[in-house]
Amino acid sequence: MAKVFDAAEVAKHNTRESCWVVLYGKVYDVTDFLSSHPGGAKIILKLAGTDATEEYDPIHPPGILEEELKPEACLGTIDAKTMPKEEPAPETSEPAQGPPPVETLLNLDEIEEVATKQVSQKAWAYYSSASDDKFSKHFNNRIYQSILLRPRVFVDCSRCELDTTILGHKVGLPFFIAPAAMARLGHPAGEAGMAEACRSFGAMQIISNNASMTPEQIVKDAAPDQVFGWQLYVQIDRKKSEAMLARINKLKAIKFIVLTLDAPVPGKREDDERNSMAGAAAPVPSGVKAAERTSDDTPDVSGGSGGVGQQLFAGTDPSLRWQDTLPWLAQHTDLPIVLKGLQTHEDAYLASLHTPQVKGIILSNHGGRALDTAPPAVHTLLEIRKYCPEVLDKLEIYVDGGIRRGTDIVKALCLGAKAVGLGRAALWGLAAGGVDGVRRTLQILADESKTCMRLLGVENVDSLGPQHVNTRMAEAQIYDGPSGLDSLRQAFKARL
Amino acid sequence: MAKVFDAAEVAKHNTRESCWVVLYGKVYDVTDFLSSHPGGAKIILKLAGTDATEEYDPIHPPGILEEELKPEACLGTIDAKTMPKEEPAPETSEPAQGPPPVETLLNLDEIEEVATKQVSQKAWAYYSSASDDKFSKHFNNRIYQSILLRPRVFVDCSRCELDTTILGHKVGLPFFIAPAAMARLGHPAGEAGMAEACRSFGAMQIISNNASMTPEQIVKDAAPDQVFGWQLYVQIDRKKSEAMLARINKLKAIKFIVLTLDAPVPGKREDDERNSMAGAAAPVPSGVKAAERTSDDTPDVSGGSGGVGQQLFAGTDPSLRWQDTLPWLAQHTDLPIVLKGLQTHEDAYLASLHTPQVKGIILSNHGGRALDTAPPAVHTLLEIRKYCPEVLDKLEIYVDGGIRRGTDIVKALCLGAKAVGLGRAALWGLAAGGVDGVRRTLQILADESKTCMRLLGVENVDSLGPQHVNTRMAEAQIYDGPSGLDSLRQAFKARL
């Protein structure tokens, strides 16, 4: 029978030499684990000797605990009566009323506004943050307003359908939930709640590598024809990634693997860091440091602090390469590969040389969270149309970043995107109203997209084309320097 | 002799099973009518059992009641003494003073500001609203400021005339009142008041299909040479449209039919929806839903609500086509046809293939109320000049949207517009001061236009030309992708 501890006893073990934490009513000795914690030792030491469940739960999927700790690390259970009572928050600071009904929210801005009021500061900081000055985050929105629509009139628009296919699978909507991490930070329904909402529309969802629930939980109640992708951040410890791939291969609902390339190291997300610092006892290394771990040669003035975003990167391998990673991946899964985070026509072209293993690419600047002043996905799409339009025939191309309106979606489709990903929009929907909040988000975008298509005089997604958009202002901004394609083509021929 | 009811009795009939309303002192049983109300059942049910006159009156032209309800639906009269007294509004919330005299208002912005304070929230929301983010609404204004004028000097400018012709009819002003619906929402003088103001200037007016007065009422006091057009939204129930055309054919003041093409389905006007929702007991479907009526396959999270704009679209046929609708129209009227809402040079070219039935086109994005980020009319005009200038010789071209100044009007005329339409401007004028408010609006624009022409060194409208405007900044924005003209020309030849 498990030993029962009281809180005072646990509280003594709050040092690097002896570090205990309470999780879900059990007491764990994590002293030996400190050095191998992917998120770093400091974040654990901050909670040493206390009940860490509230901090731990929304950002770790179930099963991780058992996977990472040896059985003997569990020392026993905590005597709940001995735990300090949490003081109730003062009434004034927390309004009694809940959020407004989701059906009264008319657009995605209103949903974000409601969600912002609902979630913790920590969740807001993680979801909302982007790198540096957030130029790319805002540019992702703005670029769509600079593209004008060209409505054709006097055509029958009584019929209008949004369904399309993604990698050959039928889906109900030409937009999907992109892999955004940590859904349970915003709402307990988490990624499974998103899946439930997608089911209502036949919509696709890509599960984040850093989801707060296991893939098995997320796809558990999927409809028979519901389509999922799974996002992989390759770990330095390849065995872990291989084990995950083995689990994914068994889940029939998951149709492809998304390999994320746009964030081999974390961007500098200051909102997230600032929030983390506010609660931190001691500053921890910032920015590139977390990935490097070799800052000893520079003086100790580095500050900042690992926000949630930083912690998630721990263990991620920054050394992936076309020539190594794709063959390794082929050994561990037969699923088609979609590469995420391409931002130049050169890389899109390179991807097209890796068919049939690679079947699609997601143009993305990581929601403006990786490199600030990186181009919005629409820029890259226009670059591809200009320099190597044949890529559009060889691969399915998706875009994400900055989607706020149905017109944004339709514009991307006109330019050749097969579908459009929603990142923050889905998280804000979930945070604003759980499953119904995500449904409302999808419904608004579906309604707006249909209205847009009808007013363009178009019946279905396949009929949208570049003749429906005036991209002149955006085209005046895209790269027109020398293309790297020639040398890539030569190198490719030489390799043959 | 008609039966007399008291209010308590009427109040009991407030359900879908038995629905009575009081209108103009009479009691109607509208239970059977609920399902066929063009504006939907919900809007009636909200008022069931009460006196609905105040809500009903400003948005329905006289005669509709008799047209739509069987005689036996009228049950009798209401005993006025039994009606609940309306509580007077508290003094502080309603300033005693009326609007300032219209002659003190110097420009259209000031008129709009005064009108905004005068009208109900409902009227403001309907007039002011535009789709989505109102980008096109604001762009409609801004585009004119990006066009510079080129004044020629040292020419005699003592004479300056604004009169011109529209479809061969002499008019006093090169601008006209565009078909804007629901004038009585803003002022009881309504569309007839607009006609009275137009009479003072010899100005043309196009009567909205959704006018709050009948065409017969509006043209009743017209001057012998006063010119009107009538706007047609073709109804799904063609018999209704045919009946209207028969009435219009009898009105000599109406010289042409305007067939509206830019809003086959309603845009998403959030101000309007938000206002409607504020007073609504239950949300009703939004956006594309009203036109679709097949939302059963998606879950019930749709919100929004039919604003006034939505209700007006009920019954409108979204399936109009060049090949069907123009021949049908030819069977029911000999009046010339003007097509409204063209937004691409391709559609302008197509229209030019349908002379002599089609004699003019109105370039319009529906005041930014249909598809957001659609191009302003000036963009389309520049597109036509670039790709198919011959259309300017075959058709009269009008533009509307965003007119705030006489210089805006003159710029459009310089680029080849035959005349320029005022939408919201006329409504704000009416709301600010009734007939005199509209007159003041027309006067200001006439004065500003004349000053502009004189300072350009131009005596009359026909002498304005592209050499008087510098459109370089606007031209850097217009479409320069591949034109659809080639395939249209081939298709046209094949048809011959």
Place this chain on the structure above:
Amino acid sequence: MAKVFDAAEVAKHNTRESCWVVLYGKVYDVTDFLSSHPGGAKIILKLAGTDATEEYDPIHPPGILEEELKPEACLGTIDAKTMPKEEPAPETSEPAQGPPPVETLLNLDEIEEVATKQVSQKAWAYYSSASDDKFSKHFNNRIYQSILLRPRVFVDCSRCELDTTILGHKVGLPFFIAPAAMARLGHPAGEAGMAEACRSFGAMQIISNNASMTPEQIVKDAAPDQVFGWQLYVQIDRKKSEAMLARINKLKAIKFIVLTLDAPVPGKREDDERNSMAGAAAPVPSGVKAAERTSDDTPDVSGGSGGVGQQLFAGTDPSLRWQDTLPWLAQHTDLPIVLKGLQTHEDAYLASLHTPQVKGIILSNHGGRALDTAPPAVHTLLEIRKYCPEVLDKLEIYVDGGIRRGTDIVKALCLGAKAVGLGRAALWGLAAGGVDGVRRTLQILADESKTCMRLLGVENVDSLGPQHVNTRMAEAQIYDGPSGLDSLRQAFKARL
């Protein structure tokens, strides 16, 4: 001996039938003059029966009274003791302290700010106002910031001279005081004060046709080599203009005539009209009306009101033409002619065909006070450089409008302007500090211009050239439509 009236007697004569006013202590019967007052009857009737000196004085040059009224109109003198006492303004509303010393003001914005606080609302409204939305007024400023400088380094810049010539006359500064009306509205030193300030720098001044002092007064204390121009608004009553020219011909200090062409009719200056209306008993016709005087055919909803600007236009001839006006002018003066207000390269070219009578042109949009969205002078200068650079060899070209900094001046000189005019800047300087305020304005601009030239590596005005400025952004805005030059050249040849 003159009769003495008391105020009560005068006060009775306050109607159109019998209208008396007090001016400088004398009583005048102006009943017969009402209909011929250039500024209209209403403005006099507002003051009928009262002492009008305060209103009259700052906007009428001396001698006008005697010129316009018959001797018998002067009825006698007023008994000063019977005049109503002016109530002293409450202390709080008028700060006791005067303006700060001008030498503490560092730039023209600060001078304008101080001046704004010093002058009456009427003066502010007249000086500050521009037409419509003031787009051109603000664009006049902004355009200079879009032009970048190209400093050359490692050259000796110990010497730097600002002196240049204008029409062969040596001047100390490459900028001058442009003809701006009504200086005494802002400060009693008036236009003579400006002349005194100019004398200190050897700077040129152009005297406004609507100066508040006579030309004789203004040039009275001029230095022997001080240079003036005189601006002519040709009057409908040509005799008046001819009489003025005869006076001007006698003043040796005046070296040329500036014929203003950019405002044949007044623009719509709403600030000015609004101010006038605030004090007006009854609204008077606006905008083009004042010039037309034929508004009887339109209904009486015209409002607005003649601001100071409107009144000054009364009597101005809007029918001037190249072919009539220049020959007429040649009959009445041998002075060289400078044409002001050219805004297209076509008109600049036309002017160059009228040498040697015409010796210079001032590119100007009348400070944004005539036609809103007219091009800034720099646009026209760039147009000339592009389409007909030979004009720069045939005429001296000056620009005005929007000058706030020495760098603005230097940029215009680099592009070929011979000198640069200051309009509002000189008025604000005068209003902020009288003669010393104008001096301070000139000093700041001289210092800034010299600093700029030195940092460009340029010793004197003649060495500035287009290689010192990057006009790329401005050039992307200027007219590139078809030029009217070809037809002008053909017409000119045909005339020969």
Place this chain on the structure above:
Amino acid sequence: MAKVFDAAEVAKHNTRESCWVVLYGKVYDVTDFLSSHPGGAKIILKLAGTDATEEYDPIHPPGILEEELKPEACLGTIDAKTMPKEEPAPETSEPAQGPPPVETLLNLDEIEEVATKQVSQKAWAYYSSASDDKFSKHFNNRIYQSILLRPRVFVDCSRCELDTTILGHKVGLPFFIAPAAMARLGHPAGEAGMAEACRSFGAMQIISNNASMTPEQIVKDAAPDQVFGWQLYVQIDRKKSEAMLARINKLKAIKFIVLTLDAPVPGKREDDERNSMAGAAAPVPSGVKAAERTSDDTPDVSGGSGGVGQQLFAGTDPSLRWQDTLPWLAQHTDLPIVLKGLQTHEDAYLASLHTPQVKGIILSNHGGRALDTAPPAVHTLLEIRKYCPEVLDKLEIYVDGGIRRGTDIVKALCLGAKAVGLGRAALWGLAAGGVDGVRRTLQILADESKTCMRLLGVENVDSLGPQHVNTRMAEAQIYDGPSGLDSLRQAFKARL
């Protein structure tokens, strides 16, 4: 033994005829020195008869006193007891709490914000000020945001190094501390504190000619391989400059001379002048006057006042020329020369004709402090790439101005800059936290630069190239008029 004075005695000598000041406890008679003080007599007379140490100390390096005054000028010592007590500042005006720890500051904006609160108004005004409207200062920042990055993905980015070489010397960072004057105004650690911070990173520092410490003091504790440059403002009194060069030649840490060319006369820095005026008893001549000293011919309305910036220019020679100054310099030093402040491709090309003496150029608009609307360094760099890219092979090119982010640095490196200078950034770092504040500044930029390079897929500085940036928007702004290169090439050939 030195005589001891009491304060009352000293206070009597406060006139131009007899002027004494107290410095570091000693009493000096500076009457004879007044006329030769580089900063002018007025600034001394303001402090005559008082203890001037607080004003004197932070802007004069040690040793200057002994250098400039004869021994007999020192009259004795002051009796400290007789000095007036300084009243302690009221508690409320000076918050007790110090600045936040530097490690909590996440970016350079936050550091500037903290520094602004720490420093005196005088220091803020001197550091922050820029010329005229500060257009160039702000444009220096903005230009970098208009350049987009082009991240390449799927390449190994586990390694990333910032080290590079400058003129053959190894340095740890591709950015350096540019010569910014008066560091002790902001923090007592001064320029030596900057050197200490640079030592931690192997970073280069250029010592300002107007440093508040001597070169000897600044390099005293340098690491053996630490790299310095020294900036020279050539004095009218060449002997002084030659003496300084002789001292510099002896300091092994100093590897090159930076000859500043972008400010032969001071720009108009209004913040600085305004601050100076606030404390000044009498206004002193502004702007170009200080350099001219010949304003007697213009009336006495010049105001403004020599801010710190103005005083520093006193004695600087504005007559430097390629043909004179470089040969003179060759006579006095064998160190390589770097020319600072080039702003056109023509001058860059000219510099390349002066190898091997000239080895590098710094493209700079003097932080926007010299000529407002001068181009940012990136414009000049793009100009060079367009007109004479061969210069990049002949000289090392550095840029400064507007650096706020690591991405800014990387963009400049991509375009061919060998390294990037920090001006205000280093001063704000010092002011915010002394040596640690500078370290924090360098650390943040190092971290941001590395993150940027990794996300671009680049391992080291040499691998960055124009293919990593999209400069399309910036290129649409740069000069495209006629180049002066042809005539320069011809002149050069003729000289051979």
